[in-house]
Amino acid sequence: GQLRGEKIVTSECWPNGVPQVMPADDRGEITELYARYAWGIDLADEEQAIATFARDAEFDHLWQGKVQGHDAIRANLRKLWYDRQHWWYGRQHLMQHFIMDPHPEGARVRCFFQILQWNADYRTNFVFGIGTRDDRLVKRDGRWKFFRLTVNAWTEVDQVPWKADRSLPQRPPYRSDPADTRPFDEQTRDPF
Secondary structure, eight states: OEEETTEEEOOSSOTTOOOSSOOHHHHHHHHHHHHHHHHHHHTTOHHHHHTTEEEEEEEEETTTEEEESHHHHHHHHHIIIIITHHHHTTEEEEEEEEEEEEETTEEEEEEEEEEEEEETTTTEEEEEEEEEEEEEEEEETTEEEEEEEEEEEOOSGGGSOOOSOOOOOOOOOOOOOOOOOSOHHHHHTSOO
C-alpha cells in the first residue's frame, strides 16, 4: 500500500492500500471499460453506455457541456443519437495510449482519442476529430466506472496540451488571384 506518514491509505478502490503502479487486473478492466463505453455510445446501446458511468458521474462533452447523473447523461446521449442521428450514425471512438495513475479516490486515466466517421451521404470514411481525455474513475460494487469523463477535442491551437514552447510560424501569406469567371468562349479569345 501507499504510506501517508506511517499510515497505509485505503479506500473502496484500494482496500489493501493505494498501489504505486496500476495493477494489471485493474488496467485490463479499465481498458475494457473504455471499450464498453465506445461500443455503447457508437452503436446507440443506451444501457451499455450508461452502465459505464457511476450514478453520480459527471460527463463533460465538448458540444453539450457538463452534466451530472445517469438521467442527464442519458438525455445527452439521446440528443446525439436521435436529434443528430445523421451526424452521429457510423461513428467509432478509438482510445489508446493510456496513462493510468492510482489515487486514493480511484484512478486518473488519460488517453488519446480519434473519432472515425462513416458518412451516410457519400458512403466514405473520414477522421471526424482527435484529442485527449482526462478522466477520473471510481470503483463501485467492485467494478470500475467513469466518475468524471472529460473530452478535450483539439479544435483550437490552445486545446492541444503541447508541453514545449509554442511558436507555430504561420505559412507565408500568399493569396492567389481570383478565378476567371467569364464564359469559356470569351476566355478562349484572350490573347495568347
